[in-house]
Amino acid sequence: MKYRELIAEMTLEEKASLMSGKDYWQTENIERLGINSIFLADGPHGIRRQAAASDKIGLNQGVPATCYPTAATVANSWNAELGEKVGEYLGEEAVSQKVNVLLGPGINMKRNPLCGRNFEYFSEDPYLAGKMAAGYIRGIQSHGVSACVKHFAVNNQEEKRMTIDTIVDERTLREIYLTAFEIAVKEGKTKSIMSSYNKLNGTYTNENFHLMQEILRGEWGYTGTVITDWGGSNDRIEGLLAGNELEMPSTAGETDREIMEAIKNGKIKEEVLDESVDRLLDLIFSTEAAINRSKVEIDIDKHHRVSQKVAEESIVLLKNEEDILPLKFGKKVAVIGEFAQNARYQGAGSSLVNPTILDHTMDSFEESGILSIGYEPGFERYGKKNKQMIDRACGLAEKADVVLLYIGLDEVTEAEGLDRKNMKIPENQIDLLHAIHEVNQNIIAIISCGSAVEMPWIEKVKGLLHGYLGGQAGARAILRVLSGDVNPSGKLAETYPLKYEDTPSYRHFPGKEATVEYREGPFIGYRYYDTAGVDVLFPFGYGLSYTTFEYSDIQVDRSGVSFCLTNRGTKAGMEVAQLYIGCRSDKIFRASKELKGFTKVFINAGESKTVRIPFDDKTFRYFNIETNRWEKESAHYDIMIGSSSADIRLVDTVLIEGTEAPVPYDKEKLSAYYSGKVSNVSKDEFENLIGRKLPDPTWNRNKPLGYNDTIAQCQYAKGLFGRIAYHSIIFTHRFLWKIGKRSTANIIMMSILNLPFRGIARMTGGVVNMPMLDGILMMVNGHFFKGIWHTIKEKIKLRKVLKRKNTNVSQ
Template sequence: MKHKELIAKMTLEEKASLMSGKDFWQSQEIEHLGINSIFFADGPHGIRRQAVAADKLGLNLGNPATCFPTAATVANSWNAELGEKVGEYLGEEAIAQEVNVLLGPGVNMKRNPLCGRNFEYFSEDPYLAGKMAASYIRGIQSYGISACVKHFAVNNQEKRRMSIDAIVDERTLRELYLTAFEIAVKEGKTKAVMSSYNKLNGTYTNENMHIMQAILRGEWEYDGTVITDWGGSNDRVSGLLAGNELEMPTTAGETDQEIVQAIRDGKLEEVVLDECVDRLLELIFTTESAYKKPHAKFNVERHHRVSQKVAEESIVLLKNEGNILPLKYGKKVAVVGDFAKDARYQGAGSSLVNPTILDHTLDCFQESGIDSIGFEPGFERYGKRNTEKIQKACELAKQADVTLLYIGLDEVTEAEGLDRQSMKIPDNQIELLHALHEVNPNMIAILSCGSAVEMPWIHKVRGLVHGYLGGQAGARAILRVLSGDVNPSGKLAESYPFRYEDTPSYHHFPGEEASVEYREGLFIGYRYYDTAKVDVLFPFGFGLSYTTFAYAIIDVTENLVSFDLTNTGQVAGMEVAQLYVGCQSSHIFRPKKELKGFKKVFINAGETKRVTIPFDDKTFRYFNVKTNQWEVEEADYIIMVGASSADIRLQDSLYVKGTIAPLPYDKEKLPSYFSGMIKKVHVDEFEQLLGRNVPQSIWNRGKPLGYTDTIEQCQYAKGLFGRLLFRFVTFSYWTLKKIGKRSTANLIMMSIYYQPLRGMARMTGGIINMPMLDGIIMMINGRFFKGVGHVLSERRKMKKATTK
């Protein structure tokens, strides 16, 4: 232990006190030992240090900070160096706001396009997500503070995220859902990891010895701090045994007493607590040291310009029929769409940033050189039909050479705590698009949203520019692409299916009541579409440019692949060359191809560059469930280099000597997985893959409710109080949504409706303790008067204890 002498000076109670927060955003302090509080702030793409009520939980307005493009956006740049630059600027701003731990980046896989938090995550591919996350972490931590990679692990939906049990087979867990974390830990060297809310194969992740101890601490040799997601602690002692040091937010000392009592009762060895304290002290002292160096306020204008540069490199050109883009000089342009007036530039929830500057499209036209003849909103932002607005937009479009149509998803559709209901753009926007096409077919759509959407209307637009969520300077960045000042170089970090029904997890998202079964196994995103030969609208890695690139002369050795890349067009540009590998053996099921490397290269018109992409420890490996370790299958491998997962330009083969491990599967018992046709896997076959029976996925409606049951489940409560509580919450949600308070309504769903009952104690900062919660649960379960008496009695005890 690094701080053994200091820990020896602490009482048992002092050590236990460090294991939970001082309030909602700070760790505990022990002044007489020189141990200070450190501050945590949300910050995947900008610092959200709350300006008011900083000691309270909530989504209050943060201090002004640069709102960089979201992770889903920056992933489209495929530029790890750019990600590191974003991290550096985030680190600089964290220092300026005296933040010790920045809660990000998020690396959960985009298992399903409807996950409400996909805008905060990088990709459907773990290699790309891991490399981008590691670059962010290096940048953030270059300033001495800590990043906190999240949410560990298998948190791929928002619905029931605090109670859902993710049922995943071991190989899929390792290869898909843990690999990005592995890269973040080993290459990014993150100082902190945030555990997720959900259960994994029956156990809450922060208590899960398999992923927390055997894998994170054991295999990956992680010696940093693990922090619960806010309110994500279930059994405090079990969490501590698993190595989850810090519980956030505060529980006003209640769980500290649980730790002390567990040690006195022999349920927890004090040495385990000492080791947890030691790791937390290391986080406190190392991040405090960042403030010993002189630091000043950050340069707001400079950071804004960097945000613009990041957005420019992350914009994806998806369609350019007849080279309608870049816009020709002198073309008269009609600007239509509410998002042109008020930019859609970030998601909603804990990552909400209060921008220092905010560019809107209408304010940036003069400098862009684009000749705008006027603007019409065309549609109501939150989906209400408005015929008059459509008519006005059409009248304007008739007078223009080209219509720029700004469409997308609104702020409360993509939000933490809720999943999207469909992959569709709102009907009122599509109605506008059809009407505009009738009067002026020269239409360019500018799309603003943080995840994949269906586009059955795409044949009616000649150009399509996807800005994703480009941060505070995203609007200006898009205009620079439209005008040709910037040659677009972004490529999709996720696949775009034609229809939601085509997605591999369609039948198993968001799962039933108690659990979600990952029956698709390894086959998410392009891994499924390519293997099962399912056509998509836009494949993983796709993106157009204003120039063209040619690939030639591939050379494969046992350590790397190299090839020539030539800019065959008329303008300079950047190309993302992608390395995919496919195993030729049929003994172990695999996707047809998997991303194993990439490189973004700037090339002048007419220039040729030799590009090299090295192999690494992940290039040929697979996880063998019989040996319980990573193995390499001896086989021929196809080495593919391309412009997207569906556009392979060069390929060669390489024989790779394996580790000679026993075959892990009986091929006859897993026909769906060996064929890749996993849309309708029967439960029996899934259980063969799991190696065990799947748990019951429906709540047991007859049992009394307990700590881990949710407000949602109170609809089945035995007691009238419980059912009324459920109805009150649902009525409040319905009322707020009806009167237009959609953000507040979403907050109710996120922080109350899906909240386990234990959250009443874990998230109220000591206002309600666990004995009082016992009384509330009595009321819910039909013993109303006994429960009321218990609550009042425990409340008196708590008040008496605090006045001593």
């Protein structure tokens, strides 16, 4: 251990105290030993250091910081070096605000388009997500502070995220849901990781020995700190045994006492606690040293310009009929759409950044060179229909040569803690589009949202530009692409299906009660669409440019693939060349192609460049569930170079000698997986894949409610108090939504309705402890007066304990 001597000076109580937070955002300190508190802050795309005191619970406004494009946006750049640059600026701002641990990036897979937090995640592909994340981590940690990769692992829905049990087979877990984390650990060398709320195959991830010890620390050699998601600790002792150092937020000493008692009664060895303390001390001392030696003054304008550059490289041009873009000089443009006036530039929830500067479209036209003849909002932001607004917008559109129509999803539709109800853009916006098309067919739609949407209306627009959520400078970046000052080079990091029902997880998302079954196995995103032959609106890796690129002369050797890339157009531009691998053997079921490399190349008009993409340890591997390790299959592999997963330009073949591992599957029992047509896998076939019987996916409505049941389950409570509480919450949510307090209504769903009862204790910083929670459960389960008395009695006991503790500290 690195700090053995220091740990030897600590009392058992001091060591245990370090294992949970001091308050909502800080770790505990031990003043007599020179161990100070460190500060943790949200920050996947900007620092959200809460302006309110750190003992205040909630999503309070942060200190102003640069709001960079979200991860879903930057992933469209396909530029890991750009991700590293974002990380560097995030790290610099973290140091300036004395934030030791930046809680990001988020690298969960986009299993389903409706996950409410997809705006905060990179991709449906683990290789792309991992490489982008590693860039972010290197950048953040170049300043000595720590990134905190999250949410480990298989947290792919927001509904009931704190209790849902994710059922997934081992191979899919390794190949799809853990690979990005593996890259983040091995290549990014992240100093900290945040465990997710959910269960994995029956065990909370924070306590999952297989995930946390065998894989993370054993196979990957991770020596950093594991931090719970806020309120994500279930059994503190099991979490400590699994290798979780830091529980957040504070429990006012309650779990400290649990740890001490477990050591005294021999349930856990003190050496296990010492190792956890050692790892946490390394995080504390290393990040504290970096902050103390740095005197950073942030150049707000410079950081804003960097945010704009990142947004420009991440914007995706999806349609350009009749070369309507870039806009021709002198064209009269009508600007329509509420998002033009009030930009939609980031997500909602814990990642909400208070921007230092905020560009809006209507304030940026003069420098763009685009001739605007006026603006109309055209629709109400939160979906209410308004014919008068449409009529006024159509009146303006009639006078214009071209209409710039700003549409998308609002802030309460894409939010932490909630999943989207559908893939549609609100109906009032599409009504506006149809009405404008009647008077002016030259429509360029600019979309602002953080995830995939259906576009049955796409034939009504000639140009389609997707800005995703471009951060505080995103509005100006979009205008620079529209004007032609910037040649678009973004490509989609996720597939856009024609309709939601086409997605492979359609029948099993989200898990509504106890479990969510990943019956599609490894066939998510393009892996499914390309293998099963399902048509899509826009394929993975797709994006247009104002120039054209030609691929030629492929050369494959044992270490990689080379080819020639030529810019055949009249404008300089950047092209994302993508390497896909396809195995010709049918012994092991696999997707028809898998992304195994990519590079982004700038090429002047008429220029040619030789491009090389190397192979690595992930190029040909698959996870064998029989040998329990990564293997290579002896086979011929197609080496495919493409401009997207559906636009393969060059193909060659290479013979790879494998590891001759046994075939772990019975092909006849897994026919859906061998065909890739996994949209409706039977229960029996999925059980054959996972090798066990499926757990009951429903709540047990006959037993009393317990710690890990949700407040939503009070609708089935035996006690009248519980049922009244449930219906009161539902009524309050609906009322707030109706009167326009939608963000508050969302917080009720996220922070109350889907909260497990233990979360009342874990999230209140010690205001409510577990014995008091026992009283609340008595009330819910039909013993109202007994429960009230128990709760009051335990509250009095807690006050006495805290009073004694405070007295001892002051002495």
